[in-house]
Amino acid sequence: MLRQPKTVWAVAFACVIAFMGIGLVDPILKPIADELGAGPSEVSLLFTSYMAVMGLAMLVTGWVSSRIGAKRTLLTGLVIIIVGAGLAGTMDSVGGVVAFRAVWGLGNALFVATALAAIVGAAQGSVGQAIILYEAALGIGIATGPLLGGALGELSWRFPFFGVSALMVIALVATAIALPATPPTGHKTPISAPLRALGHRGLLTVGLTALFYNFGFFTLLAFTPFPLDLGAREVGYVFFGWGILLAFTSVVVAPRLQRRIGTLPGILIALVGFAIVLAVMGAFTDSKAVLIACTVVAGGFLGINNTLITEAVMKVAPVERGVASAAYSFVRFAGGAVAPWLAGRLGERSFDLPYWVGAGAVVVAILVLLSGRSIVAAVDALPEHGADPVDSPAEAQALTAADA
Template sequence: MTTSATPRTRLAPPAAGAAGLRATALVVVLGSFMSVLDTTAVNTAMRTLGRSFGAPLTTIQWVATGYTLALATVIPVTAWAVGRIGAKRLYLTALVLFGAGSALAGLAWNTESLVAFRVLQGLGGGMLTPVGMTLVLRASGPERTGRAMAVLGLPVLLGPLAGPILGGALLDAASWRWIFFINPPVAAVAILLAARILPHEVPRPGRRLDLFGLLLLSPGLSMLIYGLTHGRDPAFMLTGGAMVLGFIARALTCDHPLLDLRLLARRPFAAAAGSEVLFVCAYFGSLILLPLYYQGLRGQSAAHSGLLGIPQALATGVTMQFAGRLIDRHPPGRIVLTGVLVATTGFLAFTVQVTDDVPFWHLQTALAMLGVGVGLTMMPTIAAATRSVAAEQVPLATTAVTILQQVAASTGTALMSVLLTHAQRTAPHPADAFRHTYGWAVALMGLALLPALLLPRRQPE
């Protein structure tokens, strides 16, 4: 196989078979685990970051929102960039960006600099998973695809377990800066392994990048969400809304749009996308609230608040492993509908118990039920969306669902921070403010049942 740098130079062929798959998977899992670990650890630090920079929640939440918006920006660019420079080079670039962004975030001197460096992190982190998946699937071949997907699921299972615990321990023992400083050494190891192990390849340019659509979508979403969180000046919201509408018009008329919204004309795809957006907005948006409740209202340390999240993360990760198998044998409508119903019930049971003295195990039981519902919803919904389109449209469908997921997570985080801030000004008791905000998230999650009812509930003949 030839190198992408000098196409006429012959190199040794990449490692093949089980050994090659294990080596490639090692590199990819290391990079993906680092990204997932960082994302979940940062949520634990929101209260500390707000105090350190003297920033309100509606401002400091941009540490999370900026990251997820960067993910949404870079995802559609990834497939184009793989064709232009090759998967290995792009994966190395992603690791460098993530490591550099992490180091700079640890050195941040104010909220604005931290958000900017988190965006840089997100540009790298957003490429790690899709490019890593491409590398592993190429190394596995069709006969080992199932094994490869199981390996790729490890960071999703372990990251949410380890992230809050590690983040909390670093906050209590050192400072918030070490949540970011632990990433560069891991990134450096991953870069060395990737440079040595991953196979070289010849770039194969594919479809053109819709640069104009990209310039409309990312700034438009940023201004729209900024307007949502800082509602005193409607100019940002109006300008952002106009840019997003312009992007939608282009996506419906352009030959090769950044995001193929014409897929929404298919009822199963539209139903899956609708369920995913509402569910993700409610669930991932509410993740910013739990550490604030445990640390601010219940007086728990950052480390202990991370430990309290283990039952939910474990329930989600384990259920995801089973859900991936269920979707092959049962119609997606039944699985997703069950998942949303279980998650909403668990979320409601948690919300009504949010006080300043409820036993923690009561909350953990309800959150574990929520975790089971999340595990039954997330992957089956994506599978339902991609199954509803022709084989040649699967990459477009996957990209569309992933972007919509990240946009929903960004919007949900901003929305929940605004709702909590407003509730804290008007609620008679701090616990009432959290319960009121969680109530909105439960209602939003319950709305995901409506599009889920439109998903196929019978296996195709």
């Protein structure tokens, strides 16, 4: 699995930096609220705008990539992230930060959906091994994001935004140098392709499962800094532990669990465990020790689920990999967009309410998954993607040509 072309490692490195953005703002949510005079629901819009724009933009990533090629799409996304993150740090109002956080989300959409398809298409070995690499990059990025945000946030809440912008410049240069040109394949993906792909029951089932699961995920991520009421650096340490466990279980535990009991049971175990953790946080919101321990433990269940459910998406639908990734991401980020704002509103009434609602959303995810259990269970019999991926051969050849 580790013997990959340098192009795969270049994209993976850029993924690490891109995924830093998810948890980067966690440690500075409360400092932003305090300095700019905003409440939890207002500051939580930093997640909502980011996720909402990212989800909607996923619908056009395949359309763009098929017309300008994977490399140009990746580079365009990185440039937009650099601009959005950098300008967000210059704003003097929550509204301004939220607006440029949305720009950041647009860039992330172009990058993330294309990066997953590029890694799966160019990596040596199975689809599952390629996804483990992708999830490892996700986990490392999510883990280091809060650490960077906490360290820089101690100096100023603006510095984490500037830090990501600078790191993205490095990722941009690495991607531009390491990736060979990937011209359009000649097959132009219709803009409606992701929505049509959701007509496939398997993809829709997994997507809706991820939507409700992400509701709990981003409730934990966006709201927990408020009841913790710690400094930026301390919150960064908590979510660093969360991200480290997420990365470990996604890379090490998830594949072993899948081999031992299968994809469907593995996802169910992760979802049930996560729902229980959220319920415990709702019951013991007054205890910082419980909140810290549960936050870190939740990372273990989230890592397992992320790897298994992403592999299920890439196998379950008979459509191109890029289209499957875009359709799935569009649906799941809708859950991520609503949760931070709602958690903030509920948290202004009582700190325990967001966790109970989040736990309920994860229970709904379990019920949705069980409704399509026969389809999801069948992915273990598929060694590769369920369809002949129209978009991948030419781009995969181009991506690996420099390493041949």
